[in-house]
Amino acid sequence: MGASDSPPNRSGPRAPRVALDAKDVLAAYRRWAAIYDTAFGKVSAPARRRAVALVNRLPGRRVLEMGVGTGLALPLYAAEKRVVGVDLSGAMLAHARNRVVGRGLANVEALLEMDAEATAFADGSFDIAVAMFVASVVPHPRRLVAEMRRVVVPRGQILFINHFAARSGPRWWAEWALAPASRALGWHPDFAIEALLSAEERARAALTPAPPAGLFTLVQMTND
Numbered sequence: 490m491g492a493s494d495s496p497p498n499r500s501g502p503r504a505p506r507v508a509l510d511a512k513d514v515l516a517a518y519r520r521w522a523a524i525y526d527t528a529f530g531k532v533s534a535p536a537r538r539r540a541v542a543l544v545n546r547l548p549g550r551r552v553l554e555m556g557v558g559t560g561l562a563l564p565l566y567a568a569e570k571r572v573v574g575v576d577l578s579g580a581m582l583a584h585a586r587n588r589v590v591g592r593g594l595a596n597v598e599a600l601l602e603m604d605a606e607a608t609a610f611a612d613g614s615f616d617i618a619v620a621m622f623v624a625s626v627v628p629h630p631r632r633l634v635a636e637m638r639r640v641v642v643p644r645g646q647i648l649f650i651n652h653f654a655a656r657s658g659p660r661w662w663a664e665w666a667l668a669p670a671s672r673a674l675g676w677h678p679d680f681a682i683e684a685l686l687s688a689e690e691r692a693r694a695a696l697t698p699a700p701p702a703g704l705f706t707l708v709q710m711t712n713d
């Protein structure tokens with residue numbers, strides 16, 4: 490969808506103004522990799538901690554982290570969770586691998602360069618799949634959800650932490666105005682939850698505002 494000059498009707502289409510493809514994502518995160526932790530680590534830390542704390546409380550040991558990035562979450566997992574991380578960006582994964590070695594994270598079983606929308610895992614390989622600040626980055630968010638549902642066991646848990654666009658007010662305008670910069674940013678400021686979850690999924694997902702000041706939302710869904 491191309492950028493237009495005036496904001497859409499609030500009840501209109503909720504697709505982002507600018508599309509991102511895998512090439513855009515790789516280019517953006519090749520640039521971000523060296524400065525990601527400094528630029529984004531602090532603002533995202535409380536929400537990331539909240540998501541991983543929930544993962545740690547959930548039953549099941551096998552955890553898949555989609556879009557693991559530089560691995561900021563990896564030291565937060567409980568020792569009994571066996572974690573596999575995947576990411577499209579080799580540049581981001583290089584930092585995650587250094588973190589695992591540097592921190593001696595024995596419960597991180599693998600970090601793999603892989604498309605989260607189409608992984609190589611067998612059905613039901615994990616008890617929990619979590620995607621933190623990834624939903625508004627992947628080219629096809631609904632494929633990400635479908636893949637998480639496929640690789641998680643029935644009754645397993647699927648979690649997202651993400652920024653979702655406001656529906657009105659100054660934040661909505663700011664996000665709409667920032668949207669043309671999506672390719673440079675490597676994410677969609679105007680990403681709506683409707684672009685991620687179907688109406689049926691939204692109806693059964695638990696949505697909780699997460700810090701700072703509800704800027705992010707924690708989404709939890711039981712797999713069926």
Ligand SMILES: C[S@@+](CC[C@H](N)C(=O)[O-])C[C@H]1O[C@@H](n2cnc3c(N)ncnc32)[C@H](O)[C@@H]1O
Pocket residue numbers: 514518533537555556557558559560561562575576577578581603604605606620621622623626627628676
């Ligand atoms: C904003 S970063 C989030 C990183 C990490 N989850 C965190 O909490 O900091 C988004 C990550 O998603 C990755 N990503 C984007 N599209 C992807 C895809 N289709 N498959 C796997 N990873 C993807 C990017 O390479 C980047 O590392």
